[in-house]
Amino acid sequence: MKKIITRFAPSPTGYIHIGNVRSAIYPYLAARQSGGRYILRIEDTDQARFVEGATELIEDTLKWLGLEWDEGPEVGGKNGPYFQSERKAIYQEWAKKLIEKGRAYADPTDSETIQRYRDEDSAKKIPYLYRNHRPKEAEKSPEEILKTWQEGTPIRFKADPKPRKWHDEVMGDLHAGPEVQDDIILIKKDGLPTYNFAHIVDDFLMNINMVARGVEYLSSTPNYLALYEAFGIDRPLLVSLPHILAPQGNKKLGKRDGAKSATEYRKDGVLPEAMLNYLACLGWNDGTEQEIYTKEELIKHFSLDHIQNSGARYDEVKLLWMNGQWIRRLMEEEGADKFYVRTLDFWPKSAEPFDDAYKKQVLSIIYDRLKTLSDLRAMTGYFFEDPIFDIEQILGNKFIKKTGLSEKELASLLETVTEKLGSLDSWNEETLKATLNELLEQTGRKPAELFSLIRISVSFAPFSPALDLTLNVLGKNVAMARLNKVKEALLLDQQ
RNA sequence: GGUUCCGUCGUCUAGUGGUCUAGGACGUCUGGUUCUCAUCCAGAAAAUCGCGGGUUCGACUCCCGCCGGAAUCACCA
Numbered sequence: 001m002k003k004i005i006t007r008f009a010p011s012p013t014g015y016i017h018i019g020n021v022r023s024a025i026y027p028y029l030a031a032r033q034s035g036g037r038y039i040l041r042i043e044d045t046d047q048a049r050f051v052e053g054a055t056e057l058i059e060d061t062l063k064w065l066g067l068e069w070d071e072g073p074e075v076g077g078k079n080g081p082y083f084q085s086e087r088k089a090i091y092q093e094w095a096k097k098l099i100e101k102g103r104a105y106a107d108p109t110d111s112e113t114i115q116r117y118r119d120e121d122s123a124k125k126i127p128y129l130y131r132n133h134r135p136k137e138a139e140k141s142p143e144e145i146l147k148t149w150q151e152g153t154p155i156r157f158k159a160d161p162k163p164r165k166w167h168d169e170v171m172g173d174l175h176a177g178p179e180v181q182d183d184i185i186l187i188k189k190d191g192l193p194t195y196n197f198a199h200i201v202d203d204f205l206m207n208i209n210m211v212a213r214g215v216e217y218l219s220s221t222p223n224y225l226a227l228y229e230a231f232g233i234d235r236p237l238l239v240s241l242p243h244i245l246a247p248q249g250n251k252k253l254g255k256r257d258g259a260k261s262a263t264e265y266r267k268d269g270v271l272p273e274a275m276l277n278y279l280a281c282l283g284w285n286d287g288t289e290q291e292i293y294t295k296e297e298l299i300k301h302f303s304l305d306h307i308q309n310s311g312a313r314y315d316e317v318k319l320l321w322m323n324g325q326w327i328r329r330l331m332e333e334e335g336a337d338k339f340y341v342r343t344l345d346f347w348p349k350s351a352e353p354f355d356d357a358y359k360k361q362v363l364s365i366i367y368d369r370l371k372t373l374s375d376l377r378a379m380t381g382y383f384f385e386d387p388i389f390d391i392e393q394i395l396g397n398k399f400i401k402k403t404g405l406s407e408k409e410l411a412s413l414l415e416t417v418t419e420k421l422g423s424l425d426s427w428n429e430e431t432l433k434a435t436l437n438e439l440l441e442q443t444g445r446k447p448a449e450l451f452s453l454i455r456i457s458v459s460f461a462p463f464s465p466a467l468d469l470t471l472n473v474l475g476k477n478v479a480m481a482r483l484n485k486v487k488e489a490l491l492l493d494q495q
Numbered sequence: 496g497g498u499u500c501c502g503u504c505g506u507c508u509a510g511u512g513g514u515c516u517a518g519g520a521c522g523u524c525u526g527g528u529u530c531u532c533a534u535c536c537a538g539a540a541a542a543u544c545g546c547g548g549g550u551u552c553g554a555c556u557c558c559c560g561c562c563g564g565a566a567u568c569a570c571c572a
Contacts, residue, residue, distance in 0.1 A: 043572065313507075
C-alpha cells in the first residue's frame, strides 16, 4: 500500500466545530492505515480573521480525539515552519517562478475598478471572469514584471482555461469547463498568499500526496489543476468530503446552528472514543453491520471509497446512544478503577468530601444508565447528601398508591422493614438481597410496591439502581436513618 | 443566472444487473429480564429505492430526460 502523507490544515479563526472535525479524522485514518504521515498545518494567511488562541483550541481538539500529528506545531518537523504566516518568503519565491514561466503577473488594478467589471458583467448577464479584463500589465515580459514587482501589488495567475477532467476519491470522475478557470489571486496586497496558492505550494513542499477537504473546494479544483500543471508537479489524491447537515433544514451544520466544538462535548461528558466513532461513521461505513469501532479498528477498516458522497445529517441522539455504549464498554473492559479517572470532573459538588473508593462504588452500580458522564451530577446526589424530604413524593408514587395503604399502614410496613434490616449483622449485597426477598414474603407485598417504598424513602429519586445495590452502597447507617425518618414523618403526618 | 455535485425507511447507512417480496443501526412502539429508571434480550411499525422513459430475459444497480436539494462563482479559507 502506498504511504499516505496528508494533512489537516485548519485556519485559526476559532474553535473547529464538529461539522469540520471529520476533515481531520479521515486523513488521519488514511495516514495511519498506510503507515504514512499526518501533518498539522495552520493556515493563518488571513490576518483579519485570525483569532488569538484558536490554534491552541484546534490542537486541543485533535489531542482529545487522539489524532496525534507527526509534523506541525509543538512537534516540529523537517518541512516546517507549519504556520503559513511564517512561510511568506517561500510563497513569494514560488509566485516568482510562475512569473518567470509567463504564467503570472503583477496586477495594479484597484478594487473599485474590479468591482466595476463585476457590475458590468452582471448587467450584461455574462459570467464574470477576471481574465476577460486582464490588464495590459499582464502582457509585460517576465523580466520586467520581476524587476518592478514589489509587495503591495497582488500577483495573479494567468489562467489556461480548457476542459479538465480529474478523479476524486469520493466523488469519482469529475470534469469542468473553462468557464470556472480564472486569473486567481496568488499573492495578496499584504504580501501573503491566498489559500488557493499557499496550499498548492505547501502540499508539494511537504510531500503531501493526499488532500481531503470539504466539497466546497470542488468548484475551485480546476484552478488548482491548472496550477499543478503550470508548476509541472504531480497533483495529490483529491478527496472531497460532503458536508454534515444541520439537524433541521438542508444547510450544512455551522456554528449558527449551535454546532458545538468537539471539546465542548468533553465538558458535557462525552467520551473521545464515542465522538471519534460517531463522527467517523457519519457518512462512512465499511460495508459490515458493525457500529462500534475503536480508533484502531477505524484505522484498520477505513477506506476512502466507502465515504458517502452526499451530506449526512448530524444526529446528537445517536451520538449520545453511542456514548452510552462506550461508557459501558470501557467500564467493563477497563474496570471501575481505571474508568473512574475519567469521571473526576463530573460528580456533584456534594460528592467532594467523599473518598475515591466510595465514588467508585457508586460508579460501578450506576454506570450502565449513563448517557454522558455529566449524568452523574443529576443521578447520584442521594449517595452524597440527604435528599430533599418530600412526603408527597412518597404518597404520590404510582406504585405506592397501588398498595391502597394508609399512611399509618405504610409506616408500619416500614417498621417491619427497618426491624429486619436493622438486625442485619452483615450488610452486603448477598445479605441484602436475601433479606429483601424475605421481606417480600413476610409482608406479602408485590416487589413493585415494597421496593418502591424503600427506594423512595432512601433516595427520593425517580429511579435508582437495583435496590440491594443501592442500599449496600449507601451503607447501613445512612439507609436506616433515612428509612426511620420517613417512617416517623408518616406517623406525624397522620395525626 | 452560469458551473459542478448529490438523491434507498423520520435519521445514519448496506446494496457495484438476478441471492432485494431491499439488510443493519439510531429513534418510535410492544413484550421479557420475580421493583423503579436505564441497560440487556425478543418482536413490530417504518423506504412504491426522487419522478418518467429506455437498454436487458431481468434494474435500486447501466443510459437519457425531468424534478428536488446542495455547493461555488472574493486580495476567505
